[in-house]
Amino acid sequence: MSASSPANIIIAYLGPPSSYTHQATVDSFRAPKYTLRDELSIRDVFDAVQSSSASFGVVPFENSSNGAVLHTLDLLIDREEAFPDIHICGEVFMDVQHCLLGYVSQSFSSDNKDLQSSGSSGSATPTSSIPFPKEPRSKPMTDLRHVKRIYSHPQAFGQCEAFLSTYLKGVERHEVSSTSKAATIVAEDRDKSGAEAAISSRLAADVHHLAVLAKGVQDVEDNTTRFLIIQRGPVCHDIQNLLPEKFQMTNGFRLKKKALIAFNIDHGTQGALANALLVFKKHSLNLTSINSRPSRIRPWHYIFLVEVEGEREFDDPDLLHLALQELDTVTEGNKWLGCWVDRFGVNAGQ
Amino acid sequence: MSASSPANIIIAYLGPPSSYTHQATVDSFRAPKYTLRDELSIRDVFDAVQSSSASFGVVPFENSSNGAVLHTLDLLIDREEAFPDIHICGEVFMDVQHCLLGYVSQSFSSDNKDLQSSGSSGSATPTSSIPFPKEPRSKPMTDLRHVKRIYSHPQAFGQCEAFLSTYLKGVERHEVSSTSKAATIVAEDRDKSGAEAAISSRLAADVHHLAVLAKGVQDVEDNTTRFLIIQRGPVCHDIQNLLPEKFQMTNGFRLKKKALIAFNIDHGTQGALANALLVFKKHSLNLTSINSRPSRIRPWHYIFLVEVEGEREFDDPDLLHLALQELDTVTEGNKWLGCWVDRFGVNAGQ
Numbered sequence: 084m085s086a087s088s089p090a091n092i093i094i095a096y097l098g099p100p101s102s103y104t105h106q107a108t109v110d111s112f113r114a115p116k117y118t119l120r121d122e123l124s125i126r127d128v129f130d131a132v133q134s135s136s137a138s139f140g141v142v143p144f145e146n147s148s149n150g151a152v153l154h155t156l157d158l159l160i161d162r163e164e165a166f167p168d169i170h171i172c173g174e175v176f177m178d179v180q181h182c183l184l185g186y187v188s189q190s191f192s193s194d195n196k197d198l199q200s201s202g203s204s205g206s207a208t209p210t211s212s213i214p215f216p217k218e219p220r221s222k223p224m225t226d227l228r229h230v231k232r233i234y235s236h237p238q239a240f241g242q243c244e245a246f247l248s249t250y251l252k253g254v255e256r257h258e259v260s261s262t263s264k265a266a267t268i269v270a271e272d273r274d275k276s277g278a279e280a281a282i283s284s285r286l287a288a289d290v291h292h293l294a295v296l297a298k299g300v301q302d303v304e305d306n307t308t309r310f311l312i313i314q315r316g317p318v319c320h321d322i323q324n325l326l327p328e329k330f331q332m333t334n335g336f337r338l339k340k341k342a343l344i345a346f347n348i349d350h351g352t353q354g355a356l357a358n359a360l361l362v363f364k365k366h367s368l369n370l371t372s373i374n375s376r377p378s379r380i381r382p383w384h385y386i387f388l389v390e391v392e393g394e395r396e397f398d399d400p401d402l403l404h405l406a407l408q409e410l411d412t413v414t415e416g417n418k419w420l421g422c423w424v425d426r427f428g429v430n431a432g433q
Numbered sequence: 434m435s436a437s438s439p440a441n442i443i444i445a446y447l448g449p450p451s452s453y454t455h456q457a458t459v460d461s462f463r464a465p466k467y468t469l470r471d472e473l474s475i476r477d478v479f480d481a482v483q484s485s486s487a488s489f490g491v492v493p494f495e496n497s498s499n500g501a502v503l504h505t506l507d508l509l510i511d512r513e514e515a516f517p518d519i520h521i522c523g524e525v526f527m528d529v530q531h532c533l534l535g536y537v538s539q540s541f542s543s544d545n546k547d548l549q550s551s552g553s554s555g556s557a558t559p560t561s562s563i564p565f566p567k568e569p570r571s572k573p574m575t576d577l578r579h580v581k582r583i584y585s586h587p588q589a590f591g592q593c594e595a596f597l598s599t600y601l602k603g604v605e606r607h608e609v610s611s612t613s614k615a616a617t618i619v620a621e622d623r624d625k626s627g628a629e630a631a632i633s634s635r636l637a638a639d640v641h642h643l644a645v646l647a648k649g650v651q652d653v654e655d656n657t658t659r660f661l662i663i664q665r666g667p668v669c670h671d672i673q674n675l676l677p678e679k680f681q682m683t684n685g686f687r688l689k690k691k692a693l694i695a696f697n698i699d700h701g702t703q704g705a706l707a708n709a710l711l712v713f714k715k716h717s718l719n720l721t722s723i724n725s726r727p728s729r730i731r732p733w734h735y736i737f738l739v740e741v742e743g744e745r746e747f748d749d750p751d752l753l754h755l756a757l758q759e760l761d762t763v764t765e766g767n768k769w770l771g772c773w774v775d776r777f778g779v780n781a782g783q
Contacts, residue, residue: 147732150725153500163567217513237587237608258587258608305732350721354714357707364704371700372735375500375723382497382655383777385722427733 092117092325095128095137101290102263107177107310108141111327129158132313133166138325140313141175147307149241151374155311159420160345160386162379170421171343172323173312173330181243181301184266184293185280188229217245220304223297227280230254234265235282243282246300266291317421332397332424339425340397341371346410346417347378347386356387358413366406368393397422442467442675445478445487451640452613457527457660458491461677479508482663483516488675490663491525497657499591501724505661509770510695510736512729520771521693522673523662523680531593531651534616534643535630538579567595570654573647577630580604584615585632593632596650616641667771682747682774689775690747691721696760696767697728697736706737708763716756718743738770747772
């Protein structure tokens, strides 16, 4: 059966299973219509879609606290031209609730008095560099003094600073490739001494039989990750029709739509970047974000990625064509990375 | 003796000793006039300068292949208002030559034939996702089959993909806080089995008594990191005079100057970002780069950091004042992060 047969639509996502990307994918693409397949890296998801071994791919794009996922930006820019046909066709927002996972130490678990006196008072310690530290949003459910090493993804560490600096100050951090990988490492801790803990998802605790030592350890309540759905080729109704209805681009509806465009400019021309951005303004495409990445052709030259939103422009190919034509005249090169229905404020499961 | 006494000017830099930041600092601030002090984190360098325990700080800002150092951007944005007085007053460019450091395995070292047959042919393997992989720029100086784990900073891993995917494909990677920390870990490998290796500086090999297993393992020849020098307070001649002459801001000279400005906008106003960038164009301040970071006040709202360059504008406080006044009218808030002499094309040691 081919990957694009309606009965067996394959969705590649950034694994391993129990990753946040997995959760976003499960919520968007329901069985039995879709078959989900985990991939080892974001690049592997791009590869699966480019080679048509999957119809769609799901990758993390941006976190509301920590910013863009640079690796995804680099793959979209595609300096090596390995993914010429990849286009974005949808987005999924998902609340991220980090947990501290590990083992409960028998020697400390009933000794809450000592927990207090050991400096873990539950309020972040002011220092000269952080005179008004953020208060952690949650408390540990058990003593954490046995924890000597924490594993997580760098983005997750960045999202849990208040909790870590209050309850796990000075504890060694090991950055690994994903939050689910972190849980795997801790689950493999053979003597179960409890010296190792992971910041990972609630789902990972079940999958790896780990104890939840603390819930909701992220700094801000509203910690949302945005995922992109990618497909092969630009908006193409043959493929679009395989998507769940909520992601399909339909003409005429007054839905807000978004697009991502990459371009580079002649850095020697004064005002070149402002000129490029003016094109979007002129064509009523509101600029909602901008990122820059090194071009890797010349040092200190950049490729810019801009996200724009609008209504009428996306429904009228002529209007869009005009805007892109004008962009050609003020950039050294540009690439259309796809457009999709704005899903902001709509959770994955809805 | 106070930190600002000319005979004992303290420079805080991101350590540990033998880090690339250390190298950039040594080359710029020569003994006996300056006393260098290593700090554990970029935040600690900011803290030292804000609290006046150091006159200047040196921190990494951007790499020519890998882009901005997000942690430095976040500290400059200073959402917590912990560093209200920090301003940039200089920049240093430094070539980064990564080395693979570790131990030479006695059992493999003379067995080059096997090295060839084990798939490490010296050319990167084409895959469907990378049909034309970058060729590694250098070859290992010894067999690497005994290497089972590599330690380095995530940025350094990102800069050495061709070498790693050719000669150390599938070897476990451990991301640590700095390249010098990576060398420290490998040096502590007690049985010297050679299973651990680090991507670090040539200087770190000497400091930690490690063998250089390969030199220049980074993907591109031109791999340069830009460091910022920070001081307390905006351009202030009392402090500026303590800087080495090459970094001092002097009026009248036809030196190109740069400045960094952070601002946020009303995301609901169409064209708000383009309007803000137009102000710089109007005042002949050429935009050379732009980065965005989450505001962390509302999700999907950003703080933008723009770098501008010009000549006349920086020498005439009135012209600059006009530009900033106009920026006030089109942004929700903005922050001047300092200006400095453009040092592009001038190496640290010169």
